[in-house]
Amino acid sequence: MSESPVVKIALLGAGTIGGSVIKVLRENKDIISMRAGTEIQIKNILVRDFEVPKLHDAGLPATTDYDEILDDPEIKIVVELMGGINPAKDFILKAMAHGKNIVTANKDVVAQFGGELFDAAEKNQIDFLFEASVGGAIPIIMPLKRSLTPNKISEVLGIVNGTTNYMLTKMTEDGADYDSVLKEAQSKGYAEANPAADVEGKDAARKIAILASIAFNSRVKFEDVSVEGITKITPNDISYAQKLGYVVTDAGIDVRVHPVFLKKIHPLASVNGVLNAIFVRGWPVDEAMFYGPGAGAPTASAVISDIVEIARGLEMHSKGRFSCTCYEQKNICPIDETVSSYYIRLLVEDKPGVLGCVAKTLGDTGVSLKSVVQSEEDLPGNDAEIVVVTHAVKYKKILAAKESLEKFPEVKGICNIIRVEE
Amino acid sequence: MSESPVVKIALLGAGTIGGSVIKVLRENKDIISMRAGTEIQIKNILVRDFEVPKLHDAGLPATTDYDEILDDPEIKIVVELMGGINPAKDFILKAMAHGKNIVTANKDVVAQFGGELFDAAEKNQIDFLFEASVGGAIPIIMPLKRSLTPNKISEVLGIVNGTTNYMLTKMTEDGADYDSVLKEAQSKGYAEANPAADVEGKDAARKIAILASIAFNSRVKFEDVSVEGITKITPNDISYAQKLGYVVTDAGIDVRVHPVFLKKIHPLASVNGVLNAIFVRGWPVDEAMFYGPGAGAPTASAVISDIVEIARGLEMHSKGRFSCTCYEQKNICPIDETVSSYYIRLLVEDKPGVLGCVAKTLGDTGVSLKSVVQSEEDLPGNDAEIVVVTHAVKYKKILAAKESLEKFPEVKGICNIIRVEE
Numbered sequence: 001m002s003e004s005p006v007v008k009i010a011l012l013g014a015g016t017i018g019g020s021v022i023k024v025l026r027e028n029k030d031i032i033s034m035r036a037g038t039e040i041q042i043k044n045i046l047v048r049d050f051e052v053p054k055l056h057d058a059g060l061p062a063t064t065d066y067d068e069i070l071d072d073p074e075i076k077i078v079v080e081l082m083g084g085i086n087p088a089k090d091f092i093l094k095a096m097a098h099g100k101n102i103v104t105a106n107k108d109v110v111a112q113f114g115g116e117l118f119d120a121a122e123k124n125q126i127d128f129l130f131e132a133s134v135g136g137a138i139p140i141i142m143p144l145k146r147s148l149t150p151n152k153i154s155e156v157l158g159i160v161n162g163t164t165n166y167m168l169t170k171m172t173e174d175g176a177d178y179d180s181v182l183k184e185a186q187s188k189g190y191a192e193a194n195p196a197a198d199v200e201g202k203d204a205a206r207k208i209a210i211l212a213s214i215a216f217n218s219r220v221k222f223e224d225v226s227v228e229g230i231t232k233i234t235p236n237d238i239s240y241a242q243k244l245g246y247v248v249t250d251a252g253i254d255v256r257v258h259p260v261f262l263k264k265i266h267p268l269a270s271v272n273g274v275l276n277a278i279f280v281r282g283w284p285v286d287e288a289m290f291y292g293p294g295a296g297a298p299t300a301s302a303v304i305s306d307i308v309e310i311a312r313g314l315e316m317h318s319k320g321r322f323s324c325t326c327y328e329q330k331n332i333c334p335i336d337e338t339v340s341s342y343y344i345r346l347l348v349e350d351k352p353g354v355l356g357c358v359a360k361t362l363g364d365t366g367v368s369l370k371s372v373v374q375s376e377e378d379l380p381g382n383d384a385e386i387v388v389v390t391h392a393v394k395y396k397k398i399l400a401a402k403e404s405l406e407k408f409p410e411v412k413g414i415c416n417i418i419r420v421e422e
Numbered sequence: 423m424s425e426s427p428v429v430k431i432a433l434l435g436a437g438t439i440g441g442s443v444i445k446v447l448r449e450n451k452d453i454i455s456m457r458a459g460t461e462i463q464i465k466n467i468l469v470r471d472f473e474v475p476k477l478h479d480a481g482l483p484a485t486t487d488y489d490e491i492l493d494d495p496e497i498k499i500v501v502e503l504m505g506g507i508n509p510a511k512d513f514i515l516k517a518m519a520h521g522k523n524i525v526t527a528n529k530d531v532v533a534q535f536g537g538e539l540f541d542a543a544e545k546n547q548i549d550f551l552f553e554a555s556v557g558g559a560i561p562i563i564m565p566l567k568r569s570l571t572p573n574k575i576s577e578v579l580g581i582v583n584g585t586t587n588y589m590l591t592k593m594t595e596d597g598a599d600y601d602s603v604l605k606e607a608q609s610k611g612y613a614e615a616n617p618a619a620d621v622e623g624k625d626a627a628r629k630i631a632i633l634a635s636i637a638f639n640s641r642v643k644f645e646d647v648s649v650e651g652i653t654k655i656t657p658n659d660i661s662y663a664q665k666l667g668y669v670v671t672d673a674g675i676d677v678r679v680h681p682v683f684l685k686k687i688h689p690l691a692s693v694n695g696v697l698n699a700i701f702v703r704g705w706p707v708d709e710a711m712f713y714g715p716g717a718g719a720p721t722a723s724a725v726i727s728d729i730v731e732i733a734r735g736l737e738m739h740s741k742g743r744f745s746c747t748c749y750e751q752k753n754i755c756p757i758d759e760t761v762s763s764y765y766i767r768l769l770v771e772d773k774p775g776v777l778g779c780v781a782k783t784l785g786d787t788g789v790s791l792k793s794v795v796q797s798e799e800d801l802p803g804n805d806a807e808i809v810v811v812t813h814a815v816k817y818k819k820i821l822a823a824k825e826s827l828e829k830f831p832e833v834k835g836i837c838n839i840i841r842v843e844e
Contacts, residue, residue, distance in 0.1 A: 024706050035571045137707045139569030147561030149457045150726035270692040284446050285559045285723040292710035301707040304572035316740045
């Protein structure tokens with residue numbers, strides 16, 4: 001009997017995802033070997049000093065010296081699972097220069113330096129895959145690049161941050177406020193001690209940049225994405241959303257990241273908790289959605305699927321199959337020019353004529369209204385709340401309307417402006 | 423400037439899907455060429471006599487003579503879009519024997535003769551792809567075969583028939599009965615004049631056979647699937663489902679096709695109308711769902727993605743990349759031995775002790791109860807309805823319990839037994 005072929009890999013990092021990759025490659029070894037037509041073997045793992053003994057105890061190879069991996073001609077794939085820009089980017093480029101194929105789960109590096117990394121991959125004739133960088137375990141990069149090839153894609157809308165989706169779900173279900181939900185998310189390990197990257201939308205912006213680059217075949221970088229976090233969402237907004245028949249969720253359209261009111265019947269509207277989903281609209285597919293766990297140990301599924309893709313290619317001597325798909329250079333629509341419907345919540349003086357004044361001011365600035373809700377609850381003093389939902393309008397008109405409204409003494413504040421996805 | 427490569431294909435059939443494939447290849451030509459790295463050109467189309475002039479008028483090639491296609495060495499891919507077993511199967515085998523790669527949307531042929539077709543593909547060293555045979559436009563075969571490679575899959579649960587899902591959705595939303603909903607579905611073109619294949623579950627069974635073969639790496643044929651349609655579902659069942667917090671949907675587990683009560687929070691529970699979705703549970707992915715249009719013109723997306731996959735392979739001279747993945751021979755679990763929770767609706771005489779008698783009889787046959795609902799509505803005569811939901815139990819015990827219950831004169835009928843997915 002001839003021996004089955006073996007593809008040897010190295011892991012950079014053995015944290016949550018790395019640990020899961022090690023475990024899955026061991027426990028699902030037979031399945032993976034049969035399906036891949038080749039065995040995947042971990043030849044070396046780059047870790048920090050103090051982690052070496054732990055890995056050795058588990059019978060695993062480990063090193064703190066990256067050159068050991070770079071200079072090992074048997075290692076065909078380097079799997080970067082460290083995260084962050086430095087030294088991950090440098091490590092990836094070095095591995096490419098040594099002719100090694102790359103699998104990475106690193107959204108930061110891909111969103112910010114995707115073009116440069118693809119150029120290096122092309123130059124070194126190696127494969128560079130990053131399924132795990134968006135949507136954790138959800139198969140989305142490959143379906144978008146391959147299965148949806150025939151489509152003119154018009155929209156990619158995703159819930160790509162589990163932390164904020166969990167928080168908005170809890171705010172909706174329990175009526176809790178932002179601060180207490182954040183604390184709960186932190187205590188459950190869903191939010192980090194410093195939650196800025198999640199709640200301010202930066203994490204989602206990186207993922208949306210990667211998805212947009214693929215969907216629209218034009219490089220979109222992290223800096224191109226207009227970002228708005230969930231920090232300003234209050235229980236009031238959630239409660240109005242429910243009255244209006246929407247749910248609040250954390251989504252990005254084209255190259256925007258912001259909370260959005262989604263109609264309850266939208267497929268994304270039922271994606272709750274830490275789960276992620278990416279919704280794609282295009283022709284002829286019409287609509288497609290991909291759903292699953294967006295982070296943590298399940299991400300090993302995406303990482304290993306990339307490893308297997310490259311291993312299959314190596315078996316067939318067809319390296320460099322997965323090149324950059326950004327063959328166009330499209331302009332990023334300035335945020336002022338983007339078109340959307342809006343939910344606007346205002347705090348006003350409770351006296352006759354105020355609602356008419358608000359409606360007229362909006363009309364005068366070219367913002368037409370779809371629905372208006374006036375609060376029935378008693379507010380302190382002589383205050384009232386007005387909530388309007390606008391028809392689709394350019395963002396610059398909303399900003400102009402806001403400026404005009406703020407000039408009226410009866411308008412005590414524009415509490416929140418949130419986009420509505422129809 | 424060097425000319426870009428061209429891959430020439432032939433279509434068999436120009437109906438809904440065929441027409442859409444023609445249109446998409448024309449209108450998205452630039453996108454597809456750039457993404458595929460090669461142009462896809464329709465060299466010939468096999469149609470019936472009366473369709474030839476229509477295609478010629480549209481500037482398209484057309485023939486009624488299959489040999490013209492078989493003997494054309496330029497045609498590298500034959501795209502079978504005729505449906506049904508005959509002559510589709512024969513045409514596919516002939517094309518394979520002539521060294522042509524195959525793309526098909528034909529669930530009947532794949533579900534019943536998948537093994538034979540894969541053998542022929544292997545023998546002739548050609549590629550055989552069938553993304554469109556399950557879930558219409560939804561990318562599922564490729565994600566299952568490639569993106570989910572690392573996973574030990576434990577469950578595939580799908581809403582894979584739009585007709586029945588539309589009917590159950592309408593029954594739930596409008597409280598309408600089966601017959602009137604069927605008529606409405608027929609008038610809207612969602613159900614055929616003879617709806618048997620859909621409402622009796624055969625269409626879903628073919629799709630589930632294909633999915634199960636891939637997920638479990640073991641050939642599952644149409645005949646292996648235990649099938650139950652939706653013909654026995656009544657508005658009563660739907661109403662009880664709502665009270666119990668479930669939705670009724672048309673799903674298959676392992677190799678079963680039957681209506682099922684799904685908890686409202688299950689991701690599949692919000693898939694409404696003619697849309698389809700396939701839910702996969704496995705390790706390490708945990709859960710993943712793929713959602714989109716299950717039939718009609720959008721299916722061209724899946725068909726063309728397969729064409730492009732093969733075209734890419736031809737460019738890289740790597741034919742035969744997509745071989746059969748059924749490397750195991752697993753047993754099909756006999757339906758009697760399958761385990762599930764059940765919803766049972768009984769019509770009983772409304773007198774003291776009947777509920778206790780029903781509960782005791784179920785207990786004596788090893789069926790333990792999770793919840794019991796007694797109807798509050800007035801039924802004609804001295805009748806009452808009892809609905810029970812059982813804990814997970816083997817189907818043979820349910821059958822035994824049914825037999826015992828039917829012996830009691832107080833039990834006037836077992837109205838329905840429906841599986842419950844926890």
